[in-house]
């Protein structure tokens with residue numbers, strides 16, 4: 001019997017690709033950049049499975065272009081805001097994702113950004129390389145203390161909770177906001193619930209860990225930056241469009257907040273002429289929070305497991321739209 005056909009939209013870690021190769025005939029997009037949309041349209045029309053990344057636009061049009069043979073879409077990421085889930089569900093296509101395995105790597109990176117922003121690590125490195133280090137300076141490159149400060153967590157899901165654990169080691173006061181209050185975690189983790197406005201007013205550091213949705217799009221705009229402390233530091237390792245970049249520029253430029261550290265931006269990659277890149281009080285990294293070797297390997301193997309299960313007609317171990325199973329039953 002011939003093997004199922006699979007399109008993989010980028011070269012992923014070998015461990016995952018090898019698993020897919022044992023189960024399917026695999027066509028891997030070799031480009032450094034994602035395949036163009038018209039390539040996706042052409043491929044999805046004929047394959048049995050698609051293994052994609054968060055850089056691929058899997059919208060309603062693409063899902064409608066899928067052939068009758070398409071059994072599964074497996075995304076190598078925990079987030080899936082690039083995929084039109086209702087459209088996939090209507091067509092009975094299960095969507096896989098990779099939760100859990102990147103939680104610690106992402107929380108570590110959020111913490112790295114928090115510390116780097118507070119203690120101006122990137123600026124300090126540039127200062128040294130540019131030849132400005134003349135002597136030990138009593139007021140050189142000062143930043144705020146992290147220990148004992150107040151941390152606001154927006155979104156107390158898996159990654160938000162993992163950041164809380166790191167903050168506990170720094171004796172921080174931790175407040176959180178989430179659409180779902182979590183009384184079960186409040187005592188256990190020593191976190192206090194707050195409205196978003198109070199969290200912004202009280203926090204020295206605000207770290208975003210919510211999903212991107214219609215409700216969270218530009219959740220951070222002029223009003224929110226106005227509420228933050230002038231010494232406040234914003235960290236975003238979630239999704240770029242949660243923060244309005246024009247409002248952020250104005251807040252950083254006009255001293256409404258002190259600093260920002262972003263691993264994600266509204267458009268990715270950020271345009272070379274984006275005004276945010278002119279600011280000194282911002283760190284911008286290229287969406288690498290989950291980029292530990294271990295996390296990326298586990299994401300690839302988990303994406304392969306979801307894909308292979310879908311090809312066999314089995315339930316995906318991690319399915320974001322399990323309602324497809326009851327619809328088809």
Ligand code: GLV
Nearest residue numbers: 076077078079290
């Ligand atoms: C990364 O941003 C992911 O969603 O896995």
